[in-house]
Amino acid sequence: MGHNEVLLSVNGVKATYNHAITALHGVTFTVARGEIVALLGANGAGKTTTLKAVSNLLPAERGLVTEGNILFQGLDVATAKPADLVRSGLVQVLEGRHCFRSLTVEENLVTGGLGRSGGRAEIAAALEKVYAHFPRLKEKRHALSGLTSGGEQQMTAIGRALMSRPRLLVLDEPSMGLAPIVVQDIFRTLRRLNREEGLSILVAEQNSTVALKYADRATILENGAAVLSGDAAELRNRDDVKAFYLGQSPRPAAPNTPILPAIAV
Numbered sequence: 001m002g003h004n005e006v007l008l009s010v011n012g013v014k015a016t017y018n019h020a021i022t023a024l025h026g027v028t029f030t031v032a033r034g035e036i037v038a039l040l041g042a043n044g045a046g047k048t049t050t051l052k053a054v055s056n057l058l059p060a061e062r063g064l065v066t067e068g069n070i071l072f073q074g075l076d077v078a079t080a081k082p083a084d085l086v087r088s089g090l091v092q093v094l095e096g097r098h099c100f101r102s103l104t105v106e107e108n109l110v111t112g113g114l115g116r117s118g119g120r121a122e123i124a125a126a127l128e129k130v131y132a133h134f135p136r137l138k139e140k141r142h143a144l145s146g147l148t149s150g151g152e153q154q155m156t157a158i159g160r161a162l163m164s165r166p167r168l169l170v171l172d173e174p175s176m177g178l179a180p181i182v183v184q185d186i187f188r189t190l191r192r193l194n195r196e197e198g199l200s201i202l203v204a205e206q207n208s209t210v211a212l213k214y215a216d217r218a219t220i221l222e223n224g225a226a227v228l229s230g231d232a233a234e235l236r237n238r239d240d241v242k243a244f245y246l247g248q249s250p251r252p253a254a255p256n257t258p259i260l261p262a263i264a265v
């Protein structure tokens, strides 16, 4: 598959919260059309902040990109409203599988399609497509989301994002709190969406083992900086990555100890 056309480029991004806390100090990576790119790193490394910067959601949290820029299909995301980014194909599934708990699964999905032009028939067709990828959601379509399992809620959140026809789907920690078998199921579906529909995917994960299994490329963040980027298969085989990110050795005790040598990316 040719991964040439750059869809998203994150260029030397620095970001702060409350004009005080520096959360990112140098994040650079790209997502090409048709790729799955994983953003890896420990708790607090800056994954969520990076994804929020990508969707221009930082201002809502008193956050600010102070240096660098982020281009989605050539558009500087800082100049666009989050809703306009969604319309242009950049759609994010936030951390924590946000569903409307008192709506049914199907009602949740439909809310994702409301911004689409085309009316009922188009929404019905989009729903069927989501159900084809997540048969479990079809079974549960009339259940209240709040009463479905964590995995089903994550699938609903992803399905709702798919309803708004993303070109780039951005996911924050989809594995969080889910059983390993459910996590594999979700990542397999994401890969199928990528391979069959050409959906490009940027996924932040603490679960490096799963992310590196399904991604084409990955970038590792430490303390707010990108320290390593490369082909997922190559990263999986590196001894330092294996030791510190693939669960084959305990993590260093001090949370701020750099665990990979700072490598220019």
Ligand SMILES: Nc1ncnc2c1ncn2[C@@H]1O[C@H](COP(=O)(O)OP(=O)(O)OP(=O)(O)O)[C@@H](O)[C@H]1O
Binding pocket: 017, 018, 021, 022, 023, 041, 042, 043, 044, 045, 046, 047, 048, 049, 050, 061, 206
């Ligand atoms: N709303 C906020 N206000 C102030 N500081 C924040 C805020 N959100 C995150 N931070 C700080 O920014 C840094 C990066 O956090 P971030 O949530 O981006 O990391 P993460 O890699 O996504 O971790 P996690 O897996 O916990 O989500 C941390 O030091 C965190 O304490």
